[in-house]
Amino acid sequence: MQTAYFPGCSLKTIDRAYDVSTRVIAQDLGMTLVDVEDYSCCGAGELKGEGLKSHFLPARNLAHLINQGETEVMVSCNVCYHELSRTAYAVKQGGVHLDQIQSMLKAADEPQILEQPTVRNTLEYLVNVIGLDEIAKRVRVPLTGLRVAPYYGCLYQRPAKMLSSVQIAGEDTEHPHFMHDLMAALGATVVEHRAETTCCGGKNLLSDEKISGRLTGRILSTAKSSGADVLALMCPKCAGGLDALQFRAIGTVGESAQLPVMYYTQLIGIAFGHRPEELHVGDMESDAMGLIRQFLSEPAIR
Amino acid sequence: MAKGSGIIERSLLQDDQIMEEDNLVMDGIDISGRWNTMLKTRVHSERDLDSWDDVRASAIGESIDNCIQCGMCTAGCTVAHEVPGFNPRQFIYWVRVGRKDDLIKNADIIWRCVGCYICTNHCPKEVNTAEVIESIGQWLRKQVPEKMDQAYLANHEAYRHQLETYGRLSLPRLQAEFLSKLGRQKELFGPDLRQAAIRMLKDGRALKTLLIGRPRHWNRSRSVLMESVQT
Numbered sequence: 001m002q003t004a005y006f007p008g009c010s011l012k013t014i015d016r017a018y019d020v021s022t023r024v025i026a027q028d029l030g031m032t033l034v035d036v037e038d039y040s041c042c043g044a045g046e047l048k049g050e051g052l053k054s055h056f057l058p059a060r061n062l063a064h065l066i067n068q069g070e071t072e073v074m075v076s077c078n079v080c081y082h083e084l085s086r087t088a089y090a091v092k093q094g095g096v097h098l099d100q101i102q103s104m105l106k107a108a109d110e111p112q113i114l115e116q117p118t119v120r121n122t123l124e125y126l127v128n129v130i131g132l133d134e135i136a137k138r139v140r141v142p143l144t145g146l147r148v149a150p151y152y153g154c155l156y157q158r159p160a161k162m163l164s165s166v167q168i169a170g171e172d173t174e175h176p177h178f179m180h181d182l183m184a185a186l187g188a189t190v191v192e193h194r195a196e197t198t199c200c201g202g203k204n205l206l207s208d209e210k211i212s213g214r215l216t217g218r219i220l221s222t223a224k225s226s227g228a229d230v231l232a233l234m235c236p237k238c239a240g241g242l243d244a245l246q247f248r249a250i251g252t253v254g255e256s257a258q259l260p261v262m263y264y265t266q267l268i269g270i271a272f273g274h275r276p277e278e279l280h281v282g283d284m285e286s287d288a289m290g291l292i293r294q295f296l297s298e299p300a301i302r
Numbered sequence: 303m304a305k306g307s308g309i310i311e312r313s314l315l316q317d318d319q320i321m322e323e324d325n326l327v328m329d330g331i332d333i334s335g336r337w338n339t340m341l342k343t344r345v346h347s348e349r350d351l352d353s354w355d356d357v358r359a360s361a362i363g364e365s366i367d368n369c370i371q372c373g374m375c376t377a378g379c380t381v382a383h384e385v386p387g388f389n390p391r392q393f394i395y396w397v398r399v400g401r402k403d404d405l406i407k408n409a410d411i412i413w414r415c416v417g418c419y420i421c422t423n424h425c426p427k428e429v430n431t432a433e434v435i436e437s438i439g440q441w442l443r444k445q446v447p448e449k450m451d452q453a454y455l456a457n458h459e460a461y462r463h464q465l466e467t468y469g470r471l472s473l474p475r476l477q478a479e480f481l482s483k484l485g486r487q488k489e490l491f492g493p494d495l496r497q498a499a500i501r502m503l504k505d506g507r508a509l510k511t512l513l514i515g516r517p518r519h520w521n522r523s524r525s526v527l528m529e530s531v532q533t
Contacts (some may be wrong), residue, residue, distance in 0.1 A: 009471040013511040014502065040469045040517040045417055046461035047527075048433060049440035051361035056526055057465070060517075097361060108523040158419035159430065173423055199380040199418035206480050207457035208414055211384050215416075240473075247494060283505065285498060 003125070004070040005033040006061060008080040009041050015077075015236040017280035021265035022076045022122055024279060028138055028272050029130050036065050036073060042083035045203060052100050058087035059101045060110050062119075067111040076122040076265070078235035079202075082155035082163075084119040089162040092116055121156060123234055123264070124165040127178045132185045140273030142187030146295055148267065149191040149228035150179035151219065151242075153235045154199050179232060179264055186271040193226035195219045202237035209248060216241040217253030224259045230291055232264040239263070244285045260288040270296075314392055315341070316404065349400030356441050357397055363437030368427040369394050375421030375431045387411050390421055390431055393438050409442045409449040456483035466527050469520045472511040474502070 003026070011019035026033050040057050047054040062084060065073050075081040090097050091113055102112050126135065160166040160173045171178055176197065180190050201208065201215040220242060223231050233239055242249070242261050249257040262284060269279040276282070276292045319342045326338045357363035376382050376391045388411055396404045405412075412435065421431035443450055443458070460479040464471055481487050489495065502508040517523065 009514065010473060012470075013514055014473055014507050016507060016510065038518050040520075040523065041465055041471045043465065044461065044471060046458065047465065048362055048417075048436050049443070049458075051437075053527065053529075054362070056523070057469075060523065104526050108526045109519060110523065154418040154420075159422040159432070199416050199420070201380070201416045203417040204414065204454075204457070206460075206477065207451070207453040208416075211381065211414065211416070214384060215380070244498060283507070 001030060002032045002034055004036060004065055004068065004073045006036045006039065006065075006073050006075045006077075006080055006084065008039070008075070008077045009044075010079075010236040011077055015239060015283075017283040018076055018236060018239075018263045018265060021263055021269045021279045024274055025126075025265055025268045025272060029126075029134065031130070033074075034068070034070070036061055037068060038064055042077075042080040044079055045083065052097060053104070055087045055090055055097070055101050056104045056108070058083045059091075059105055059113060060108070062087060062091070062117045063105055063111045063113050065117055066113055066115050071115050072118045072120060074120050074122055074125045076234075078121070078153055078155040079237050081119060081121050084117075085162050085164065088117045088119050118168075119164055120168070121163075121165045121234075123156065123178050123182070124169045124171060126268075127182060128169050132181055135182065135268070136185045139186055139271045141271055141296070143183070143267065143271050143295075144187045144189075146188045146267075147191050147227055147229045148183045148188040149193045149223035149226065149231045150183060150196055150264070151223070151231050151233055151238065152176050152179060152197050153202075153233075153238045154197065156234060157197065179234065182264065183232065183267065186268060188267070188271075191223065191226050191228040193223045193228060195222040198222075200238045200241040202235070202241055205237070205240050205245070210252075212241055212245070213248040213252035216245070217249035217257045220246065220249050220259045220261075221253050221256035224256055228259065229295075230260045230262055230267075230288065232267055233261055234264055239284075246286050259286065260284070260291040261286045262288045262292075314395060318342075350402040351400040353397045353402060353405060353438065353441055354400065357434065357437045360437045360440075362430070362433035365429045366394060366397065366434045366437075368425075368429045369398070369434075370427055371395060372426065374424040374426060375429075378420040378424050380416055380418045380420060381414050385411060385414055388414060390415075390435055393435060394429075394431075397438055405438070405442060406446050406449065409446050410451050412439045412442060413451060413454045415439065452484060456480050459483065466524055468514070469517045469523060470514050472514050474499075474508065474511050 007019045023033060040060055043054055043057040105112055156165055157171055157173045157176045165171045166173055183190050198219055200219060201212040205212050266279045266281055281292050282289045321340045321342060323338045326333050358366050373391045376389055379390055381388045393412055415435045417432055419432045425431050457480055460476055464476050478490055481489050
C-alpha cells in the first residue's frame with residue numbers, strides 16, 4: 001500500500017527519532033511511504049499573523065503532493081499536520097481566499113492545487129486504515145506492565161472543524177482516545193492522567209520560559225503522579241518542552257516532573273520487536289533509553 | 303492554595319476605571335456610603351475603531367464579528383490560568399468598542415497566547431478565537447513595537463528570518479538566532495544546552511541540521527513571502 005508522507009523539517013533533523021520510528025513501523029505494517037517532494041517548512045504556526053500569506057508554505061507542499069498524483073498525505077508531526085490541515089480547509093472553503101492562495105503559488109512558479117487534498121495524522125491513519133487488530137497481530141514484545149501515559153497535546157484534535165482526525169475519524173475533541181486504544185493493543189497499561197490535551201506552551205517555548213516551565217511541569221508531574229513510567233508523545237514541539245527542555249520543568253515544579261518521554265511510534269516499534277537503538281530511543285534527553293533497557297531486560301515486570 | 307483560587311473570574315472592568323470617593327457630595331447632597339462607587343464615563347468620541355477595522359479586514363480576524371461575549375474562550379483558556387489579565391473575551395471587547403488605550407496598555411500580555419485553540423474549539427459562534435487574538439497581537443506589534451516584549455519580538459523575527467532565508471527550519475540555527483538577538487548567545491554553550499549540543503554533534507543530528515538545504519528555486523517563493531502586501 002503506497003502512502004504519501006510528509007515528515008517536515010524537524011523530523012528530518014533533530015527529531016529523526018520520530019521519523020525513523022514512523023518509517024520502521026510503516027514498513028512492518030506493509031505500507032510504502034512516499035515523501036512529498038521538494039518539501040518546504042509548513043510555517044510552524046509562526047506566519048499566521050501575516051494573514052493569507054500563512055497559507056503559502058503549506059499550500060506549496062500540498063500543491064507538490066497533488067502534482068505527484070496523490071490527494072491524501074499522512075503527517076506525523078502535529079504542527080505540520082495542523083498547518084497543512086488548516087490550508088486544506090481553506091482550499092475546501094474556496095472563494096476569495098483560495099483564489100489568493102492560487103495566485104501566490106503562481107507568482108512563486110509553483111504548481112496549482114488542482115484537487116482537494118486530505119491531510120491525515122499518522123495516529124489516526126494507523127487506527128483507521130491499518131486497524132488495531134492488524135497492529136496487535138504484529139506485536140512480538142507485548143508492553144505488558146509498562147505504564148504508558150498518552151499525551152496528545154493541542155493540535156491533533158483542535159481546532160476540530162479543520163482536522164481529519166476529527167472530521168474523518170470521529171476522534172473525540174475533548175477526550176481523544178486513539179493513542180489509548182493503540183497502547184492497549186500493544187499490551188501496555190494505559191494511564192489516565194487528565195493532562196492528555198493540556199497545552200505544553202510550545203508556541204512560546206523560546207520566548208516565554210516561565211509559562212513554558214509551568215505548563216510542561218504540570219503535565220509531567222500529573223502523569224508521573226498518576227503512576228506513569230513513560231509519557232507517549234506525538235508532536236516534536238511538545239518534545240522540545242517536555243523532553244529536551246525537561247530540565248526547565250524540573251526547575252519549576254521539582255523532581256516530580258522527571259519522567260521518561262518517548263514518541264508513541266517508538267513504543268510501537270519496541271512492541272514490534274525492534275531494538276531501541278534502531279528507533280533512536282537514545283535521542284531522547286529524558287531517560288527513555290534506561291527505562292526501555294530495564295523493561296526489556298527484566299521479564300519479571302512483564 | 304487559597305479556597306477557590308482555581309476558578310478564574312475575569313471582569314471587564316479595570317481598576318483605573320472605578321472611582322471611589324470617601325466623601326461624595328453631589329448637588330449639595332451627601333451620597334457617601336453605598337453610592338460612592340462610580341465608573342469613569344466613556345464617550346463615543348473617545349472610540350478609536352482602527353483596531354476593529356484592521357482585525358476584521360485580516361484573513362485570520364474576520365470571524366471577530368460573530369462574538370457574543372459569552373466568555374467560553376476565556377473559561378477554558380490555557381494562559382488565562384497562568385497570566386493575570388490575560389482575557390481573550392476582553393481583548394475582543396476592547397477591539398470592538400475601540401478601546402485603543404486599553405489595548406496598548408496590555409500590549410505586553412496578548413502575545414502570550416500559546417495557540418492551543420481551546421478557545422476556537424469552545425466558541426459556540428464559530429469565532430476562530432485563537433487566530434483573532436493573533437490578529438490583535440499583530441496589530442499591536444505594528445502599532446506599538448516598542449511596548450512589546452523583547453523575547454517575543456526576537457522569537458518572531460528569528461522565525462521569519464529563518465523561514466524566508468532557508469524555506470526550512472533548522473531548530474538549532476533558530477535557537478542561535480533567537481538567543482543572539484537578545485544578546486544571550488552564551489547560553490548556547492551554557493550548562494543547560496551544552497550536553498544536548500555535544501550529543502547532537504556526536505550522533506550526527508547536528509550535521510543533518512546543517513545539511514537541511516533549501517527547496518528548489520526558493521528565491522521565487524521567498525519574494526512571495528517577503529512582499530509587503532498585507533492580506
